[in-house]
Amino acid sequence: MPLHITANRPDPELLDLPWGLPLEEWPDEFLAALPRGISRHVVRFVRVAGRVLAVKEIKHSIAVSEHNMLRNLERLDLPCVEAYGVVSGRTAADGTELDACLLTEHLEFSLPYRALFSQHLRHDTAARLIDALAVLLVRLHLAGFWWGDVSLSNTLFRRDAGAFAAYLVDAETGELHASLTPGQREHDLDIAGVNIAGELMDLEAGGALPEGTDPVAISGRIVERYAELWDELTGETSLTMGERWRIDERIRRLNELGFDVDEFTMTTDVDGTTIQIQPKIVDAGHHSRRLLRLTGLDVEENQARRLLNDLDSYRAATDRMQDNEEQVAHDWVARIYEPVMARIPAQLRHKLEAAEIFHEILEHRWYMSERFGHDIPIMDAVDDYLYWVLPNKPDEQSVVGVDTVEMPVVAWDD
C-alpha cells in the first residue's frame, strides 16, 4: 500500500520524514526533544515547516477515530490538542507493514506533569494541577464527552496567571454522547482517582514528589473539586416570585468562575409561587472571550481576568469611566500592553508565554510597591523583572530533556 497522508492542509515537507522506519528508530535529526507523559505507544515530536508536530504510532483504525474525535472536540470548543492528520500505508524497506501515525500539533508552552515536577516547585503544584484537571473534566462532561482514561499523563498543562489551564491530549478511549449519565461521570472520576494516585506514587518512588505531598489525598481532591464545580454549574436554584434578582446573582457567580450561561430552564410549581431555575447551556471562557472582544488578545481564562483587572484600573486611573469601553481597551493595548511586551528582549521570549509574562510583571510590580511603600510605574517594574526574574526561568516554549517513558503493554514474546 502506498504512503497515504490524510490532513486538511498537509505540508509537502511531511514527505521528507522517514516513514519507512519504526517511529522508535527515527534519527535525532528529525526530532524535537520535548518532554512527554507516560504512554503505551511510541510518541515523538518532529519539526515540520516551522511547526512542531506530535507523532503517535498506533493502529490505523484507532488513529482515524482518535483524529475524528479530536476534531469533534475542537468543534465543540473544548480545550484539547489540535488534530493535524493521519499517515497510513507505511512499509519498511524489507516490506513489513508499519502501524499508522496520528499527527497532532504540539501545544506550545504546554507542560506534561512530569516536566513540571522536575522543575523547582511550589509545594501546592500537585493540587493546582488537579484543580485545572477538574475544570477540564467538568467542561468535557457538560459537552457529553466521556473520557475513559482521565490521567495526568493524558493532560497537558499551560500556565495561567499562576494557576494552570488543562488540555486533553489523549482521546483514544473517549466517546461523545448527547449527554452523560451520572454513572458515566462517576466512572470517569473513578478512573481519574486511580490514575492520578498511581502517577503521583510513581513520582514519589522516583523521588520527584515534593516532601509532604500525599498521593492519595491529592488524588481524592479531583472528586471534591469536580463535585463543587458541577453543582455550581448545573444545580437547581429555587426562588419565589419576588426574588428574581437571585437569577442575576447566580449568573454573576458563574461568571466569577469563568463560565457564561447562555440559557436557563425555568419551571414553576403548580400554584406558581416558586420558580426552579437551572443553567442549561454553560460556556467556559467568560473572561477570555471578553478580553478577546475588547483587545483581540487570545489568552487563558485567569490571564484574561488578570489583564481585564489591569484594564479596569487603567480606566479608573485615567478617569475614563464614562468613555466607550472598546476605545479605552484600545488605548490600554497601545499604551500599556504593547510597550511592555516590546521591552522583552527576543532571547527571553521563549521563557514564558507573553500573557504569562505580563501577569508576572503585574505581580512583580505589586511586590515592589509593597516593599517600597508607594506605586511603581509599570516600566520600572518591567525593567526590574527583566533583570532579576525572567532570565532565571527555564525555557518553556520547548522544555528539553526530562525523563519520559514508553511502556508498551502487548503480548509479544512469551
Next chain:
Amino acid sequence: MATVKFDNATRIYPGNDVPSVDKLNIDIEDGEFLVLVGPSGCGKSTSLRMLAGLEEVNGGKIWIGDRDVTNLSPKDRDVAMVFQNYALYPHMSVADNMGFALKIAGTDKAEIRKRVEEAAKILDLEQYLERKPKALSGGQRQRVAMGRAIVRSPQVFLMDEPLSNLDAKLRVQTRTQIASLQRRLGVTTVYVTHDQVEAMTMGDRVAVLKDGLLQQCDTPRRMYDHPNNVFVAGFIGSPAMNLLNVPVTEGGARFGSGLLPISREDLSRAGNEITVGVRPEDVDITSEGDGLPLTVEVVEELGADAYVYGTPASDKAKDPTAPVEKPFVVRTDGRRPPMKGETIYVKPKEGHLHVFNMETGERIGD
C-alpha cells in the same frame, strides 16, 4: 463471587423510540464466562454498561448475587471493567503496580501484600514482584496490568472488546490467556465482542443479540448444533451455514432432485416453503443426479480439507435474472476436490439438517 441476573433489563436511549436493549433475560452462574456477541449496534455494550452501572436501566432489574444493583452507582456494585488503558508506572515495582489501587481504597499493607502475591502466583509473576516494569517482556507487562484488576477481587469482571486494539496474531494469543486466566480465577465474567469466533472459543456460554433482543443463550456446542433461529444459524460458524428456501412436498422438502425427509408434525408447523440449513462440513457430495446440483465457482484448498463454493445450478437455469444467492459451501476431502466449472450433486448428511419456519425464522423440530 456471584451470580448475575439480567431480569427484563431494558434500555431506551433518550430520543429513541425503540429500546436498544429490550427485556433482556440472562442468568449467569457463579464463576461462569459469558460472552455477549452480535453485529454492530445490537446492544452488547449497552447491556454490559447497564450491568456496570454506566447506563441507566429504564425497565427491569439487574442482580448481582442476591443484591438488586439496578440503582447502585458503579463503585458500589463490586464489578471491575478490565483491560481499559492500564498504564504501568516506571519507577514503581511490579508489586506496587499491581497493588497501589488497594492503597487508595485504604486496604492495609499486609492484606495488599497477600493479594498481590496470590495474583502474582496465578499470573506467573512471582519472581518478578520486585522488578521495575521496564525489565519485563511485553507479555509480562500485560499480565501485570491484568493483576491490577485481579487484586481488587471484584465479584464480576466486565470486558468490552478488550482485544480490539491488537492485531490478529496477538488477539488469538491474548484471548487464550484471558480465557485460561479466568478459569483459574473462577470469577464470574461478562465479555463483549462482535467476533463470533472469539465468542465461541472463549465463552462457557454465548448470548447472541440482535436489534436489542436476545436470540439465544447457550453453550458454544449447543449454539452450533442447535441454533434457535435463522439469524443465529447464519451468524455462528465460519464459513456460515448454508441456508436455502425450498418447497414443501408430501413427506418432506424438495432439495434439488432429492427429498429431505421431515416429520409430518414438523411440516405441519411450516407453510408452503421452509428454510433448510446445513453446515459446510455436514454436506455429502453424491453421485450424478442425486440431490442439489451445484456449479463449482471456487475451490479453496486448505491441506487436509477443501472448501467448495458453488451456485445451485437449477436456479439460474430456471430464471437467469434471479438474484445471485450466497454461494453454497461444501467442505470436502482436500486430496480429491472437484474442479472449477464442474457440476456436483450434494445433500445433507443424515441427522444434520436444520429446519426453520420461513416466515418467522424460528427453528422447527429438534
